[in-house]
Amino acid sequence: MAPYDAFDQNVEINGQTVLAVVDGAMGKFSEKYYDLAIAALAEEGIDDPAPDQWYSQQAWLNAFEGMAADLEPHVLDRIGEQIPSVAEWPNDIETVPDALRSINDAYQRNHRGGEIGSYQFERLGEQTGAVTCHNPYPCPFDRGLIRGVAQKYAHLDAFVFLEETGATCRRDGDDSCRYTVHW
Numbered sequence: 001m002a003p004y005d006a007f008d009q010n011v012e013i014n015g016q017t018v019l020a021v022v023d024g025a026m027g028k029f030s031e032k033y034y035d036l037a038i039a040a041l042a043e044e045g046i047d048d049p050a051p052d053q054w055y056s057q058q059a060w061l062n063a064f065e066g067m068a069a070d071l072e073p074h075v076l077d078r079i080g081e082q083i084p085s086v087a088e089w090p091n092d093i094e095t096v097p098d099a100l101r102s103i104n105d106a107y108q109r110n111h112r113g114g115e116i117g118s119y120q121f122e123r124l125g126e127q128t129g130a131v132t133c134h135n136p137y138p139c140p141f142d143r144g145l146i147r148g149v150a151q152k153y154a155h156l157d158a159f160v161f162l163e164e165t166g167a168t169c170r171r172d173g174d175d176s177c178r179y180t181v182h183w
Helices: 014-027 033-041 059-072 074-086 095-108 141-151
Strands: 013-014 054-056 118-125 130-133 163-164 174-180
Touching: 013 014, 013 059, 014 033, 014 054, 014 074, 033 059, 054 059, 074 141, 095 118, 095 130, 095 141, 130 141, 141 163, 141 174
Parallel strands: none
Antiparallel strands: 013 054, 118 130, 130 174, 163 174
């Protein structure tokens, strides 16, 4: 399955998450990006998203794909990096491994209605772990998300490094990607 194709057509994403990306992430970059995001959502029937409403994940993914096509390639990475700062996130986190595990908790809270996918963390060493992303979001978005989460909880002097290490990739039509994270 390719990125931007929901695993299940019944899956929904909450409006608060949509608004976090549009207002919090896209709006931080520029008014042009914000306007682009609003227009892409409207094309998919998501007019004036409300935080307490649920929307078709496929419609959201279609809008997200449209935004990605109109933006510089690195913007998806930067949007993902902003998510831990703008989205509702578990608040009992103290370490990078806890933070990387929390990605799945946040994802599960913000999606519903069928096979939504997941983010699975595995500790590999003292300052190394792997995150397997089994979801329909694009690789650059997930790389930014993982790096942003790790940076938020790493020591101030830590250098967070991320590399794709899995045998499968959504760019190639697979359902998942695996990233090794060093902090």
